[in-house]
Amino acid sequence: MDSFFSVLDATIRVATPLVLAAxxxxxSERSGIVDxxxxxxxxxxxxxxxxxxYMMQSPxxxxxxxMAAGVMVALLHGIxxxxxxxxxxxxxxxxxxxxxxxxxxxxxxxxxxxxxxPTLDDAARFRSVELPFADAIAASAPxxxxxxxxxxxxxxxxxxxxxxxxxxxxxxxxxxxxxxENPHAADAAGINVKLVRYLAQSISGxxxxxxxxxxxxxxxxxxIQDMTAGKGYLALAALIFGKxxxxxxxxxxxxxxxxxxxxxxxxxxxxxLIGNIPDAFIQAxxxxxxxxxxxxxxxxxxxxxxxxxxxxxxx
Amino acid sequence: MSQPSNLPRWATLWLMPVLNLFAALLVSGLVIxxxxxxxxxxxxxxxxxxxxxxxxxxxxxxxxTSFIFTGLAVAAAFHAGLFNIGGEGQMYLxxxxxxxxCLGLDFLPGWVVIPLALLASMVFGAAWAFIPGYLQAKRGSxxxxxxxxxxxxxxxxxxxxxxxxxxxxxxxTPATRLFAESAWIPMLHELAANLGVELPxxxxxATFFLAxxxxxxxxxxxxxxxxxxxxxxxxxxxxxxRYAGMPVSKVIIVAMCFxxxxxxxxxxxxxxxxxxxxxxxxxxxxxxxGIAVALMGRNHPFGILLSALLFGALTQGGLDLSFEKPAITxxxxxxxQGLIILFCGALENLFQTPLALAFKQMMKR
Numbered sequence: 001m002d003s004f005f006s007v008l009d010a011t012i013r014v015a016t017p018l019v020l021a022a023x024x025x026x027x028s029e030r031s032g033i034v035d036x037x038x039x040x041x042x043x044x045x046x047x048x049x050x051x052x053x054y055m056m057q058s059p060x061x062x063x064x065x066x067m068a069a070g071v072m073v074a075l076l077h078g079i080x081x082x083x084x085x086x087x088x089x090x091x092x093x094x095x096x097x098x099x100x101x102x103x104x105x106x107x108x109x110x111x112x113x114x115x116x117x118p119t120l121d122d123a124a125r126f127r128s129v130e131l132p133f134a135d136a137i138a139a140s141a142p143x144x145x146x147x148x149x150x151x152x153x154x155x156x157x158x159x160x161x162x163x164x165x166x167x168x169x170x171x172x173x174x175x176x177x178x179x180x181e182n183p184h185a186a187d188a189a190g191i192n193v194k195l196v197r198y199l200a201q202s203i204s205g206x207x208x209x210x211x212x213x214x215x216x217x218x219x220x221x222x223x224i225q226d227m228t229a230g231k232g233y234l235a236l237a238a239l240i241f242g243k244x245x246x247x248x249x250x251x252x253x254x255x256x257x258x259x260x261x262x263x264x265x266x267x268x269x270x271x272x273l274i275g276n277i278p279d280a281f282i283q284a285x286x287x288x289x290x291x292x293x294x295x296x297x298x299x300x301x302x303x304x305x306x307x308x309x310x311x312x313x314x315x
Numbered sequence: 316m317s318q319p320s321n322l323p324r325w326a327t328l329w330l331m332p333v334l335n336l337f338a339a340l341l342v343s344g345l346v347i348x349x350x351x352x353x354x355x356x357x358x359x360x361x362x363x364x365x366x367x368x369x370x371x372x373x374x375x376x377x378x379x380t381s382f383i384f385t386g387l388a389v390a391a392a393f394h395a396g397l398f399n400i401g402g403e404g405q406m407y408l409x410x411x412x413x414x415x416x417c418l419g420l421d422f423l424p425g426w427v428v429i430p431l432a433l434l435a436s437m438v439f440g441a442a443w444a445f446i447p448g449y450l451q452a453k454r455g456s457x458x459x460x461x462x463x464x465x466x467x468x469x470x471x472x473x474x475x476x477x478x479x480x481x482x483x484x485x486x487x488t489p490a491t492r493l494f495a496e497s498a499w500i501p502m503l504h505e506l507a508a509n510l511g512v513e514l515p516x517x518x519x520x521a522t523f524f525l526a527x528x529x530x531x532x533x534x535x536x537x538x539x540x541x542x543x544x545x546x547x548x549x550x551x552x553x554x555x556x557r558y559a560g561m562p563v564s565k566v567i568i569v570a571m572c573f574x575x576x577x578x579x580x581x582x583x584x585x586x587x588x589x590x591x592x593x594x595x596x597x598x599x600x601x602x603x604x605g606i607a608v609a610l611m612g613r614n615h616p617f618g619i620l621l622s623a624l625l626f627g628a629l630t631q632g633g634l635d636l637s638f639e640k641p642a643i644t645x646x647x648x649x650x651x652q653g654l655i656i657l658f659c660g661a662l663e664n665l666f667q668t669p670l671a672l673a674f675k676q677m678m679k680r
Contacts, residue, residue, distance in 0.1 A: 086661035094657035101650030109350035284471035294456040
């Protein structure tokens with residue numbers, strides 16, 4: 001039983017950056033902008049968070065820097081996709097590659113540690129929050145799995161609720177979905193399509209910023225080259241699997257995180273009838289699962305109608 | 316995708332890609348300045364490293380060979396309206412095909428093994444591209460995400476095979492044993508020596524000629540065949556193609572297989588022509604470079620040849636530059652690739668409006 005709660009604990013911790021990135025993608029894609037650049041935003045944020053947290057010795061400063069970096073990359077994607085009507089897929093691939101190349105170059109130039117940043121002290125990281133009844137929580141496996149986390153995990157839970165409300169219950173959310181489904185009708189109704197899309201990109205960047213900062217400030221403690229390792233793509237896959245709905249996307253993220261959490265426990269242990277599974281296969285589980293889910297075995301995914309289509313005002 | 320243009324054709328095909336390249340290099344130069352180096356000096360070092368001496372030219376053309384294949388792979392899918400980012404994984408699996416043939420049939424003469432290895436590289440590369448293509452055509456799966464996932468899966472698969480199965484007995488390095496010498500594709504300096512010409516020793520090998528032939532075959536298939544016509548029609552307007560009675564799903568699947576086969580041939584250059592064995596990470600980002608090569612080359616064989624040469628020069632020049640300037644690493648080249656993809660692929664029309672205005676102004680005089 002303890003191993004079950006241990007897996008649950010790990011699943012929640014691993015799921016947090018995926019959830020934040022998937023919700024970031026939700027804003028972008030619901031507004032009609034394909035968002036392959038989730039990976040690049042997270043990576044840029046992780047790098048910025050690592051640098052600033054180290055220099056300022058403050059995780060909050062790192063978090064702010066991460067969000068700022070995420071927004072910068074998002075706005076660059078926005079300028080290309082919205083301002084210049086450029087190809088959104090290519091823009092996403094280009095940004096991911098640019099950030100992948102730029103971050104180790106800067107890290108080497110600034111810290112001379114072979115493309116990584118210095119490891120953060122405890123003072124510069126987010127650690128588990130001391131909640132009321134801390135002793136009772138520490139002694140109980142179920143409570144520890146649910147409540148023994150750092151503040152960013154709780155923030156992510158709050159974000160899920162807020163995003164669900166914003167997208168479906170707020171005026172901005174209505175406009176967001178409108179410009180993604182039928183931008184010309186939205187334009188005729190007086191909505192500034194480009195402005196809404198830029199705002200969606202900014203929100204996307206900020207959420208990716210938290211996701212990327214989480215990787216450094218709450219997990220590894222340092223920036224490592226290409227440390228996002230495809231999490232942006234997994235988040236996008238979870239979003240597609242969830243049919244561009246917040247709670248369904250979150251469940252997709254939890255599924256991926258679960259496969260990641262059991263990875264460590266599967267390695268080195270023999271399964272009945274199968275024996276030892278090679279480590280490399282276990283590491284490939286999230287990616288294989290993504291392909292299977294994207295094949296639509298849970299019913300065909302329906303994207304926003306105008307996704308990927310540049311909006312050009314009718315004359 | 317592109318908006319109507321008032322520019323003469325030569326400006327769209329030649330001038331704009333050149334301006335886009337300069338924009339990308341300019342931003343790269345800014346980054347180089349940011350880290351405290353002189354961008355002009357770096358550019359000179361790169362050009363000299365790529366073209367300044369015979370060995371440099373040999374290495375540049377060797378890299379160009381692989382980039383031609385991966386560039387054609389991306390272009391093939393692009394003409395069908397697909398974006399194949401899986402060249403890296405397809406090349407990896409093709410390397411597996413080459414290795415299995417060369418290790419399994421090493422008792423046969425080279426003129427038997429080499430064609431079989433070529434065929435195996437194409438078949439394995441095509442197979443790895445078939446699955447994403449099938450899922451796109453039949454299940455509506457997002458081909459970009461699927462091909463990226465297949466890169467990760469290929470990496471995990473090859474790690475297992477090289478560490479557990481194909482590793483040279485008694486060795487700790489994750490690599491296979493050497494292929495039989497009869498199966499090595501001859502180096503250009505060896506061929507030249509037979510003709511009495513002395514060339515420096517570089518990995519440049521006969522696969523280079525295969526790459527040049529591939530450019531011609533690609534042109535004939537895409538622009539001079541019935542299948543190519545269907546390919547381009549599906550890419551331009553899938554609904555119109557379906558309405559015209561073309562088998563859209565089949566075209567998409569075949570396009571991806573064709574794309575994967577081309578990516579697979581890059582493995583021949585690397586393994587049969589150069590290292591003569593398979594090691595971990597032999598793909599070394601070549602599949603991703605193909606994206607930039609195709610976009611910069613406007614998905615046309617001649618454009619791909621020129622942009623592959625450019626990236627060959629960037630790679631070789633970048634390596635020389637790293638010796639001179641340790642602060643500038645391979646990752647700087649990755650940044651430059653990303654910038655070129657951005658300016659040539661996503662912002663390809665960035666200079667269109669200014670150029671159109673300039674041309675209009677010239678016409679008035």
